[in-house]
Amino acid sequence: MPSEMFWFKRIRQISPRQIYHLENAKSQTPQELFDKTHYDLLQKSEKWVKENAGVYMVISTLIASLMFTAAFTVPGGFNSDTGLPVLIHNKYLLPYFRLVSLSLFFSLATLATSLYTHCIHFQQEDFYFSLPLKIFLSSSNLFCCVISTVLAYGNARRLQPLPVTNIYVHYVFEAIRFFALLLALLVYVDVILPVCRFLKKLLFHSLSSHN
Template sequence: IGAIKDLIAAYKDENNNNILHLAANLAPLSRLQIVSGAALQMQRELLWFKGVEKIVPPSYIKMKNSDNQTPKDLFTEKHKELLKEGEKWMKSTATSCMLVATLIATVVFAAIFTLPGGPNNDTGVPLFLGKRWFLIFVISDAVALFSSSASIVTFLSILTSRYAENDFLVSLPARLLFGLSALFVSIATMVIAYAAAISMIYDHKHVRIPIVIVLLACVPVTLFAWQHFHLWADTIRSTYWSRFLFQPKHRLYH
């Protein structure tokens, strides 16, 4: 097997394209669609190219073919459109998610100043201060505010990125993963805060009402998780697992 690897790694065709030149070509659509989104497809292409780069002789990395192109030049040319599509997809996703995160931050920020039950007219202390649900409400609201704020900042950093080729390798997907995770936490904790507020108001009076509302509150969280699970899972696989998918155990040339 080692001899075959050496032979393949040292391969050159009639146009003086080595194996790294061949790896620089755009993958077929059927292979690109293994992962969702043009940005993750660009990341997969970069991982494949850099994986092949590790097994070829060092001289092959800068070798030019008959068109006077190095493998890197060829990769840039062949992936020009995918790079543009990846930038467009990433910006569109970040914009949509940032809008949702901004709405959540606005709601939970206002909620902390309009506490359920209001304050005591004489002391100004919240009426439900000693209740367990009040503590749950405050903590959940605070977590929702902080996580949505973190999500906003993360998606903003995606929008202002320079979108160079190497940014699609780790930087942009990692930011997207963190932003989606923070957004999910903010949605979940916002719903928990709402359920806690309802439970405080109807505590011991109408037991069924809080239960029904809590069950209904789980619907948007479940929908968000279900609709974005594939994107979240693809991002994790592409960013952290696929980095080792194309990584050889031993370099053939030193």
């Protein structure tokens, strides 16, 4: 739908102003004809955006719940004598809490943008710039959230190594973490690439029209 609106607006811009309000044989202006022929596409686009926002909300809510618990749970517990964390001198403790905080922040940002996208009253003009930008922000926030979560998991394993005698098990965990990052990257690129192309095209067109 955004691409269709882009080309319609571009053709409208380069067309003589006096013909824009002319009607065809069915007494339809160009805008009315566009609205009628793209009504089904508008409904499908609205359904896709709402379903996408719903999935983002579910994932971000789950991650936010886990990260909120992790933010108030100190790995290794506290020293009964000093009251300080047992692993306070471990170099991975501070990066762990930073990654947990980042993941919590990005998950809440994803939840907020997705909830706003899901609840707005969709208008045709929203698909031209507003909704693509919201999808870009939601997808980027969710991607950063997943990456921070996976990296926090890696730091947690360094803080409290599993008592595994077989070294190959450690390599299995590292491979799982690597493929999780790779899968998140591939999904992000698949979702965000068309949106980035459209926003780039829209930006170049806006700059060229001003020049």
